Amino acid sequence: MSLVPDKPQIKYPDLPVAQRRDEIMGAMRSHQVVIVVGETGSGKTTQLPKMAYELACEEGKAGRVGCTQPRRLAAATVARRVAEEMGTGLGDRVGYQVRFVEKVQEETSIKFMTDGILLAETQRDRDLKQYDTLIIDEAHERSLNIDFILGYLKNLLGRRKDLRVVVSSATLDAGMFSEYFDGAPVVNVEGRTFPVEDHFLPSATEGEDLSRHVTRAVRWVTDLDAGGDVLIFLPGEREIRECADVLEGESFPRTDILPLFARLGLDEQERVFRVGGSNRRVVLATNVAETSVTIPGIVYVVDSGLARVSRWNPSRQIQRLQIEQISQASARQRRGRCGRICEGVCVRLYDEEILNTADEYTDPEIRRSSLAGVILRMKSLNLPDVRDFLFLSPPSSKAISEGHRALEEVGAMGKDGNLTRIGSQLARLPLDPRMGRMLIEAQRRKVLDAVLVMVGGMSVMDVRERPQEKQTEADKAHKKFNDADSDFLTLLHIWSAIEAFRDKRRFKRNQLRKYCKQNFLSFRRVLEWDQIVSELRRLVRDTLKVDSRPLAAERKQWGDEDEIHKSLMAGIPMQFGFWDKEKRAYHSTNGREFAVFPGSGLFGKKNPEWLLAFELVETTRVWARKVAMIDVRWIEELVPQMCRYRYHSPRWDEHQGAVYGKETVLCGGLKIVDSRKVFYGRVRPEEAHEVFIREAILGNGLRTRGTFLDRLDEVRYEVQSAEHKLRRAGGLWSEEAVYDFFYDKIPAHICTAKAFQKWRTTGENEEKLMLSVADCIWGEMEDLSDFPDCVWCGDKSYDVSYAENPGEQADGVIFEVGVDEIVDFPDYLTSWGVPGMLDERVYLLVRALPKTQRQACSPARDAAAAFIDEWKGWEPSQALKVELADFLSKRSGHLIEAEMFDEGRLPASYRPKIRVWNDDEEELGFGEDAEGIRQKLSGMMRERREILVNEEWEMTGGEGWDFGDIPEVTDDGVFPALVDEGETVGMRAYLDRADAHESHRAGCVRLFQIDQASQLDYVHRHFPLAMAAKMMLPMMERTKGEGMDQMLRIACEGAMGMPLPRSAEQFQSASSNGKGELFNCAEKVAKGFEAIIDSHRVITDWIELHQSDRNLDVIANDLSEEIDWLLGSDFIWRAGYARFCQYGRYFRAMEERLKRLQSLPQIKDDEKRERIQRLWKPWFEVWKADPKNAEIWQLGWWLMEWRVSEFAPSFPRKMKVSEKRIEQAMADLDISI
Structure with a gap:
C-alpha cells in the first residue's frame, strides 16, 4: 500500500521556520543532507517533518519520514502536536514509537521515535528502506545513540542515494556537522522570543557557599521584581535540597520553593508545571530543564554554571558523576528558558570571563561513556571496525579498548575480536550488553523469571521515593522490602508485593497509585517497570525462543538464589570487591576502592567478605549501588576468560606420585584463589618434568625403587665420601650433570610415578638409567688410597x-x-x-x-x-x-x-x-x-659392664641358698651379692662394694625370713614393743607405714649375726642359731626405739620454743637437720641392728648438748657448731639429693659420731673419727666443701 496521498493539504502555522520553508525545501531537493539550526521557539521540531513529507509527496516517493527525539515524552508529544496540525488521528498518517508503545500503522507517513528505536531497526533493516527522509532532532545533545546514528547514516548515504537526512538543533556546531556531511548546507532560523538581559553575579568571596550564593541571587531578583517565576539551574539533587532548605529559611514573601529532578515523585513534579497560583514559584532544577521540558511562566533564570556530568573512566572502569563547568551551548540553552512570554533576565553566578573561556559545546557522550554496546551492534551489523567507523567525534583508543574488554568480560567477544555465540545472541537483544548477558545466563540456569524482573527494575530509576520532609517515614516503609544480603532480591520483594496487591485488587489503577503513595513508591516508575518487564518477556520469546512466566509470589519459588546471583554476575562479572578490614573499604578490580551506597539494604550492617555491585559511581567517593553478597568461587566459574592463572611452588608429592604445585587465580588484580593445589603436569608440563627428575629421582622421592636408584645412591655416596676425604665439598659431585643425564634419558612427558614406572619397566630402559661415577662429577676422580675407611x-x-x-x-x-x-x-x-x-x-x-x-x-x-x-x-x-x-x-x-x-x-x-x-x-x-x-661415659660404661658381668652372675627366684659360694670380690674386681626380690631372693654382681654390701645384707635377711617363716610369724605377732612406743612410731617414722616391718628385719639381721654368710653352710649355721636369738634381738630393737622417745620429745619441744629466737635459732636449725637425718626415710633399716640398738645414744647426746647450753656460754656451742657445719652442710645437701646412696649414709654416721664427741664429750666413743678423716672421705666422694 502506498504511503503517498493523492493531494496532501499541509498547513504551516506562523512560525519562523515556516517562513523559511522554500529555502529549507530547496536545500533538501538539491542535497542529501541539510543542517537546520533553529533557535528555541522557531518551530523546527514540528514543521520540518511536515516539509519533508510535503517534498516526498511532490516527488511521488512512498517512503516514510522518520524523526528521532532523544526522549520518549518528546516523541509522543510532538507526534500528537503534528497530527493535530495535519488534521489526522494519532497513529494514522502521523504516529510514534517508543519503548513499549507503538502507535504506527502501515499507512503512517510521519513516524516520530526515540533514537534507540531507530538503532534497533538497523538490525532488521540495514538500509532503512522504509524511510525516504530521516530527521535527527536535538542533535546537539550528542548522545551515544545520536552519534552512532549519524555515523551509520554517513555510511548508508553512499548506498542509498535517494535517502535524505536533516540534522536539526537549537545549539550545535553547524560548521563541524556540515564538514562531517561533506559540505552540507546550513540553514539558520531565528526563534520567536523576547529580549533577555544578562547579569553576572559571581561569588562575593572565594569560599562562598553555593546555597548562600543562590540565596543572594534570589534576593537580587526579588528586589528587582517580586512577581515573575524563577528557574534556578543547579548541578544535582543534593545541591537542590541544600538550597531549598536555605531558601525556605529566608522566608521570602508569597514564594513557593519547588525542586525538580529526575528522581522526584510524580506529585511533586506536577507542582512545577501547575500554573495559576498567586505565589511566585522558585524552581530549583537540574539540567533536565534545559531542553527536555518547558516550564511555563519563567521570567528569570539563575544559572549556577554547574552541571553533574556522567563520565566513564575506562582505566578505572568507574562511572563518575562529577560537577563541571557547563559549556557555552548549555549556557545558551539555560538562558533560552526565559524570554518566552515576556522580556527575561538571566543571572549567571559566575563572571563573563568564565563564560567566554568555557568549552563551546558539551563533550559528546561517546567520549565519556562505555562503548561496549556500540561495538557489539557494529559487529553484528558487519560495519567497519569501531576504529575505522566514521564517527562525528571519534572515541579515544582507550575507550575503544575498554569497550572491547567489557565485551570480553561478558563473553560476547573472543580474544580474536570476533563475536562469540553469546555475543551473537546479545546483538539480537536491543539491551545494554550487561543486561542481555544476565538474561541469557538466567535462561541457562533456569531462573529467567526472577532475573527478568530484576533486569527490568535495574533499567528504570529506583522506584523508591524519599521526600525531603518524610525521609524517616519513607525509610520505615522501605525497610520491609529490604533483603539483608542482596539489593537485587530487594527488587523482587518490591515486585512481589506490588503483584500481590494488584492480584488482590484485580489491578485497579487508582488503588495501585494509592498503594504506591502509602509505601513511598513512584507510581510512574512502577508502571514503567511493569512495561519493561512485559517488553523483556516479548524480547526473550522472540529472540531467545523461550517463554518467561510471571514471578512466583513466594520467595522459595523464585529459584535458587545462588543461581540468580550468578546470572546477574555474568552481566557484571568485574563489578566485585572484597572487604579490607584494615582500610574499612572494599577493594575492587583494577585497583579501585568503593563503599556501599547509603541507600543499600546492606549499608551500615554487616560487611560480607565478597560483594557484587551493579554499578560503581564516583561522587564524593566511589559508591557501589545495588549490591549483594557473593561466593568468591563464582568468579572463576563465570568469567574464566578474565582470570589470570599463576603457578608456583612445584613440588614432588610422594604420596600422590606426581608433581603438584600451587595455583593462584587473579581476576581484575584481585586474588580470588590463593595457592590451590594443582597437578603441574597439566599446566606446566616442562617444569613438572624438571621437578620430577630433581625431586622424585635425585631427591629419592619415588616409593617404588628401581635398581637404577640403588646405583645412584651408591655413586652418590662414593663421590660424597671422596669429597669429604679431599675436603672438597661439592667439588666433585655435580647435581646438574646427574640431572642432565636423566633429562636426556627420560622422555619429556613423564612427570608421574605411574608413567615413569611404565616406561622404566619397558624394554631395556632401566639399563639406560645405570649411571657411573664419571656421569656425576666434574673432571676426574683422584687417588684416595691415603684416605682409608x-x-x-x-x-x-x-x-x-x-x-x-x-x-x-x-x-x-x-x-x-x-x-x-x-x-x-x-x-x-x-x-x-x-x-x-x-x-x-x-x-x-x-x-x-x-x-x-x-x-x-x-x-x-x-x-x-x-x-x-x-x-x-x-x-x-x-x-x-x-x-x-x-x-x-x-x-x-x-x-x-x-x-x-x-x-x-x-x-x-x-x-x-x-x-x-x-x-x-x-x-x-x-x-x-x-x-x-x-x-x-664412665657411668654408662659402668652400667654396661654390670650388664656384661651379670650375664655370668645374675640369678632370680631363689627360696633357699642355691647360689653356691659367693665371693666377696672376684678376680676381675666385681662384687657378687644376694638381692632381696620381695618373696624370693636372687643374686647379681656389683661394681661398687658398698652397693654390694647393702644388697647382700637385704638378701640374707630375706632368705632368713623365708627359712624361718613360722618363727618370724610368732615374733611378729608378739613383738615386744610397748604400747606407747607403738603409738609414737607412726608420728616419728618416714617409712610409709613400714616401721614395724623394718624393726623385724633388723631383728633378723641381729639374730643371724656377723659376718653375713657367703655360702650355704654359713647360711644354715646362721639361720639355725638365729632362730633362737630372734626374739631376744627383737626385744633389743624395741628397747632401742623406746630409748629415743623421751629425748625426742624434749629436743623437739626445745626446737619449737627457740626456732624464732634470734640467738638460738641457728642451734634449733642445726638440731632439726640432725633429727631429719636420724629419722630420715627408712631410718630403721638404714641404721641396721647394731646401730639402731644404740640409737638412743644419739638423742641423749643432743639432750646433753641442751643441758650444757644452760651451764656454759653459748659461744662454746657456736664454735663447735660452725666447725661441724663446714662439713655437715655440703654433706647434708648431697644426702638430700641422693638419700639411698650407701657411701653417703656411711659418711653420715661418721659425722654423727663427730657430733657426739664434740657436744657430749663425756659419752663413750663407738669409733674414732676426726675432722681430717671426714674431709678426706668427702673428697673421695667428690663433695665440695
Missing part, C-alpha cells in the same frame, strides 16, 4: 669417617668407635690421623713450635716431608708429637720436646676426633681426647 692398630681396626664442616666441631677425620671399644682405644691413635692428611698435620705442628725450635727445623715443609718419608709404612706405638719431637731433635741437633707442640693452634680439620656409638647407633660421646670421653 679404617685404620689398623695391632690386630684391631677402627672405622674412620670424614667430614667437611668448617667452623663446627665435627670437622676432619673422625674415628668411629663402639662404646665397648673405647675402653681399649689407643689414646695416641688419633694424633696420627690418616696418611693423606699426615704431611700437612706434621707441617702445621712444626709451624706451631716456639720460635727458636721452629727456626732450627726450618724450612718446616722439608722437615715434614723428611718425617713422612721415614715413617712411611711403619705402624706407630705412641703419640705423633713424641715421635716427631725425637725425629726433629736428631735432625736439627736441638732439643725438642713433645710438650712444645701446641696442637690447640692447629685448625679443627687437622685435629682428628673420636665419636662413640652404642649398639642402637646413637651417638654417646664426641671429642679429641679418648680419656675425656671415657670419663664422660
Whole structure:
C-alpha cells in the first residue's frame, strides 16, 4: 500500500521556520543532507517533518519520514502536536514509537521515535528502506545513540542515494556537522522570543557557599521584581535540597520553593508545571530543564554554571558523576528558558570571563561513556571496525579498548575480536550488553523469571521515593522490602508485593497509585517497570525462543538464589570487591576502592567478605549501588576468560606420585584463589618434568625403587665420601650433570610415578638409567688410597669417617668407635690421623713450635716431608708429637720436646676426633681426647659392664641358698651379692662394694625370713614393743607405714649375726642359731626405739620454743637437720641392728648438748657448731639429693659420731673419727666443701 496521498493539504502555522520553508525545501531537493539550526521557539521540531513529507509527496516517493527525539515524552508529544496540525488521528498518517508503545500503522507517513528505536531497526533493516527522509532532532545533545546514528547514516548515504537526512538543533556546531556531511548546507532560523538581559553575579568571596550564593541571587531578583517565576539551574539533587532548605529559611514573601529532578515523585513534579497560583514559584532544577521540558511562566533564570556530568573512566572502569563547568551551548540553552512570554533576565553566578573561556559545546557522550554496546551492534551489523567507523567525534583508543574488554568480560567477544555465540545472541537483544548477558545466563540456569524482573527494575530509576520532609517515614516503609544480603532480591520483594496487591485488587489503577503513595513508591516508575518487564518477556520469546512466566509470589519459588546471583554476575562479572578490614573499604578490580551506597539494604550492617555491585559511581567517593553478597568461587566459574592463572611452588608429592604445585587465580588484580593445589603436569608440563627428575629421582622421592636408584645412591655416596676425604665439598659431585643425564634419558612427558614406572619397566630402559661415577662429577676422580675407611692398630681396626664442616666441631677425620671399644682405644691413635692428611698435620705442628725450635727445623715443609718419608709404612706405638719431637731433635741437633707442640693452634680439620656409638647407633660421646670421653661415659660404661658381668652372675627366684659360694670380690674386681626380690631372693654382681654390701645384707635377711617363716610369724605377732612406743612410731617414722616391718628385719639381721654368710653352710649355721636369738634381738630393737622417745620429745619441744629466737635459732636449725637425718626415710633399716640398738645414744647426746647450753656460754656451742657445719652442710645437701646412696649414709654416721664427741664429750666413743678423716672421705666422694 502506498504511503503517498493523492493531494496532501499541509498547513504551516506562523512560525519562523515556516517562513523559511522554500529555502529549507530547496536545500533538501538539491542535497542529501541539510543542517537546520533553529533557535528555541522557531518551530523546527514540528514543521520540518511536515516539509519533508510535503517534498516526498511532490516527488511521488512512498517512503516514510522518520524523526528521532532523544526522549520518549518528546516523541509522543510532538507526534500528537503534528497530527493535530495535519488534521489526522494519532497513529494514522502521523504516529510514534517508543519503548513499549507503538502507535504506527502501515499507512503512517510521519513516524516520530526515540533514537534507540531507530538503532534497533538497523538490525532488521540495514538500509532503512522504509524511510525516504530521516530527521535527527536535538542533535546537539550528542548522545551515544545520536552519534552512532549519524555515523551509520554517513555510511548508508553512499548506498542509498535517494535517502535524505536533516540534522536539526537549537545549539550545535553547524560548521563541524556540515564538514562531517561533506559540505552540507546550513540553514539558520531565528526563534520567536523576547529580549533577555544578562547579569553576572559571581561569588562575593572565594569560599562562598553555593546555597548562600543562590540565596543572594534570589534576593537580587526579588528586589528587582517580586512577581515573575524563577528557574534556578543547579548541578544535582543534593545541591537542590541544600538550597531549598536555605531558601525556605529566608522566608521570602508569597514564594513557593519547588525542586525538580529526575528522581522526584510524580506529585511533586506536577507542582512545577501547575500554573495559576498567586505565589511566585522558585524552581530549583537540574539540567533536565534545559531542553527536555518547558516550564511555563519563567521570567528569570539563575544559572549556577554547574552541571553533574556522567563520565566513564575506562582505566578505572568507574562511572563518575562529577560537577563541571557547563559549556557555552548549555549556557545558551539555560538562558533560552526565559524570554518566552515576556522580556527575561538571566543571572549567571559566575563572571563573563568564565563564560567566554568555557568549552563551546558539551563533550559528546561517546567520549565519556562505555562503548561496549556500540561495538557489539557494529559487529553484528558487519560495519567497519569501531576504529575505522566514521564517527562525528571519534572515541579515544582507550575507550575503544575498554569497550572491547567489557565485551570480553561478558563473553560476547573472543580474544580474536570476533563475536562469540553469546555475543551473537546479545546483538539480537536491543539491551545494554550487561543486561542481555544476565538474561541469557538466567535462561541457562533456569531462573529467567526472577532475573527478568530484576533486569527490568535495574533499567528504570529506583522506584523508591524519599521526600525531603518524610525521609524517616519513607525509610520505615522501605525497610520491609529490604533483603539483608542482596539489593537485587530487594527488587523482587518490591515486585512481589506490588503483584500481590494488584492480584488482590484485580489491578485497579487508582488503588495501585494509592498503594504506591502509602509505601513511598513512584507510581510512574512502577508502571514503567511493569512495561519493561512485559517488553523483556516479548524480547526473550522472540529472540531467545523461550517463554518467561510471571514471578512466583513466594520467595522459595523464585529459584535458587545462588543461581540468580550468578546470572546477574555474568552481566557484571568485574563489578566485585572484597572487604579490607584494615582500610574499612572494599577493594575492587583494577585497583579501585568503593563503599556501599547509603541507600543499600546492606549499608551500615554487616560487611560480607565478597560483594557484587551493579554499578560503581564516583561522587564524593566511589559508591557501589545495588549490591549483594557473593561466593568468591563464582568468579572463576563465570568469567574464566578474565582470570589470570599463576603457578608456583612445584613440588614432588610422594604420596600422590606426581608433581603438584600451587595455583593462584587473579581476576581484575584481585586474588580470588590463593595457592590451590594443582597437578603441574597439566599446566606446566616442562617444569613438572624438571621437578620430577630433581625431586622424585635425585631427591629419592619415588616409593617404588628401581635398581637404577640403588646405583645412584651408591655413586652418590662414593663421590660424597671422596669429597669429604679431599675436603672438597661439592667439588666433585655435580647435581646438574646427574640431572642432565636423566633429562636426556627420560622422555619429556613423564612427570608421574605411574608413567615413569611404565616406561622404566619397558624394554631395556632401566639399563639406560645405570649411571657411573664419571656421569656425576666434574673432571676426574683422584687417588684416595691415603684416605682409608679404617685404620689398623695391632690386630684391631677402627672405622674412620670424614667430614667437611668448617667452623663446627665435627670437622676432619673422625674415628668411629663402639662404646665397648673405647675402653681399649689407643689414646695416641688419633694424633696420627690418616696418611693423606699426615704431611700437612706434621707441617702445621712444626709451624706451631716456639720460635727458636721452629727456626732450627726450618724450612718446616722439608722437615715434614723428611718425617713422612721415614715413617712411611711403619705402624706407630705412641703419640705423633713424641715421635716427631725425637725425629726433629736428631735432625736439627736441638732439643725438642713433645710438650712444645701446641696442637690447640692447629685448625679443627687437622685435629682428628673420636665419636662413640652404642649398639642402637646413637651417638654417646664426641671429642679429641679418648680419656675425656671415657670419663664422660664412665657411668654408662659402668652400667654396661654390670650388664656384661651379670650375664655370668645374675640369678632370680631363689627360696633357699642355691647360689653356691659367693665371693666377696672376684678376680676381675666385681662384687657378687644376694638381692632381696620381695618373696624370693636372687643374686647379681656389683661394681661398687658398698652397693654390694647393702644388697647382700637385704638378701640374707630375706632368705632368713623365708627359712624361718613360722618363727618370724610368732615374733611378729608378739613383738615386744610397748604400747606407747607403738603409738609414737607412726608420728616419728618416714617409712610409709613400714616401721614395724623394718624393726623385724633388723631383728633378723641381729639374730643371724656377723659376718653375713657367703655360702650355704654359713647360711644354715646362721639361720639355725638365729632362730633362737630372734626374739631376744627383737626385744633389743624395741628397747632401742623406746630409748629415743623421751629425748625426742624434749629436743623437739626445745626446737619449737627457740626456732624464732634470734640467738638460738641457728642451734634449733642445726638440731632439726640432725633429727631429719636420724629419722630420715627408712631410718630403721638404714641404721641396721647394731646401730639402731644404740640409737638412743644419739638423742641423749643432743639432750646433753641442751643441758650444757644452760651451764656454759653459748659461744662454746657456736664454735663447735660452725666447725661441724663446714662439713655437715655440703654433706647434708648431697644426702638430700641422693638419700639411698650407701657411701653417703656411711659418711653420715661418721659425722654423727663427730657430733657426739664434740657436744657430749663425756659419752663413750663407738669409733674414732676426726675432722681430717671426714674431709678426706668427702673428697673421695667428690663433695665440695
